[in-house]
Amino acid sequence: MPVTHYEWSWGGSLPEILRHSEVKHSLLRDYLVDYFLTLVTSPAQEKIQLTIVDGFCGGGWYVSKSGREVPGSPIVILQAVDEAKARVMQEQQRRKNILFDVKLICIDKDASAVEHLRQVLEQQGYGEKLRSGEIETLVGEFDQNAEAVIAEVRRRSPRSGRALFVLDQYGYNQVPLPTLKQIFAALKQPEVILTFNVDALLNYLSEGNLRSFERQTGLDGAVSSTDMDKRYRGPGWRVRVQANLYQRLTTGSGARFFTPFFVRPDRGHGDFWLLHLSQHWKARDVMAHAHWKHHNHFVHYGASGFDMFSTGYAAKIDDEERPQAAFEFDDIASKSSLASMMEQIPQVLAQRREGVRFRDFFVERVNTTPATQAMVEQAVLSLVREREIEVLGDNGSLRHVKKALQDDHVLRLRDQRSLLLFGS
Structure with a gap:
């Protein structure tokens, strides 16, 4: 498959961006804004610090199919930072400013793309950030620069190790598994947004090139x-x-939480994963919200409820050569998810007679459901209203919860319902 889709030269024609790439940029913008809002937990907070690494940054500017000029991922990231800061100031009604200490590191192996990006950054008013080092550009492969970038994150944030890696690779072999493992082993709070063109990989793999694929990616043993x-x-x-x-990708990376949705691509470009890997369930929940918001362009193939993401499979036909049903993240999928969870939650609680904290219940299932925390809460509250389950406080007392659950609320099956489920 081709190594790159785009070419840039200052003063020349802008490359045309694919529609699904525009969607990825829109999701990235929304995710970053919401992510920053979760980092600012108090109006008294004076600073947040984050390093963002755009490992395949491109030239910074494109033209859409309609002829409209649109920003690339580095500009999208910078605009999201500005928007998040404005929203924090407004929504928290701050009188005192908050420092967004954000460094953006942009990497691309195409020197002409990096030079074009620098010109775009100057043109868009980010020249001073370039000169101060708040924005850094590097020419080279991401994999070859990963160790130095990780060291820079640790220098800037020795305690928190907070960093976001945007790795929109063109295929499937430019971000080897050992590099992902290095990121999650070296840093305390990293996140990775990774594209992986699984359809192109399956079309490429053969007995003859399997060993070469394993050497390039570190995904040995995943395919026989x-x-x-x-x-x-x-x-x-x-x-x-x-x-x-x-x-192999998710568990092998060292990430605790992951979200494997598929981008619905332009015709002829094949299916690919948009993997989000993180060390905190809240980050995964923010990403799930973003996918539901952009439901016209994201799908997953499988059942709703708590057992959806066991494989990450998205082939177009099943074993009987019929079209596989797609979970569309639309209103129908939302209603299906609610119905499935209302059936599954009592079954889970029937095995936990002593009850389970709401946060623990959600976190234990966060990697295998398309639902957000708010959606799971909605299902639980519906079951409470129907007197299927009950909610207890941390002291064991019955709580009459109607509108919102707390993390330490204990969910427990009502006694009569428990007897019915166990067949007593």
Whole structure:
């Protein structure tokens, strides 16, 4: 597959951005704004610090199919920082300013793209940030610069290690698994937004190039030579291969929380994962909100409820060669999720007779559900109103909760319902 889609030269024609790339940028903007709002927890807070690494930054400016000029990911990131700061000041009605200590590191192996980006940054009013070092540009492969970038994050944030890596690679082999592991091993609070063109990979893999793929990516053992041998492939081989790749990527990275949604691509460009890897469930919840907001462009293939993301599979046909149903993140999917959770929650609580804290209940399932915390809370409150379950305080007393749950509220099946589920 091609290594790059775009070319830049200052004063020349801008490259045309693909529609699904515009959607990715829009999701990135929304995610960053909401993410910053979660970092500012108090009107008395004076500073937040974050390093953002755009590992495949491009030239900073594109033209859409309609002929409209649109920003690339570095400008989107900077605009999101400005928007978040304005919203913090307004929503918290601050009199005192808050310092957004954000450094943006932009990396691209194309020197002409980096030079074009620097010109765009000057043109868009970010020249002073370039000269002060708040924005840094590097020419080279992300993988080759990863160690130095991690060291810079640790220098800036030795205690929190807070950083966001935007890794919009063009294929599937430019961010090897050892590099992801290095990020999560070296830093305390990293996040990674990673694209992975799984459709292109499955079209490329063969018995002959499997070992080369493993050397390039570090994803050894995820795919076997038998999987690639057309003589032995069953109709479900894509299910098996994608499931193994997904598990290897997510658990192998060292991240505790992950969100594997598929971007619905432009025609002819294949399916790819948009993986969000993090160390905190709140970050995952913010990303899930962003996906629901952009539901016209994101899908996942599987059932609703708490068992959706066990494989990360998105082949277009199932074992019986029928179109696989897509979870569309729309109103129908929302209603389906609520119905599924209202059925599954009592079944889970039937195995936890002593009850379970609401936060623990959600966090235990956050990696395998499309639902946000607010959606799970809605399902729980509906079951409370229907007298299926009850809510206890931390002292064991019954709480009459109607509108909102607290993290330490204990969810427990009502006694009569418990007897019915156990068949007593």
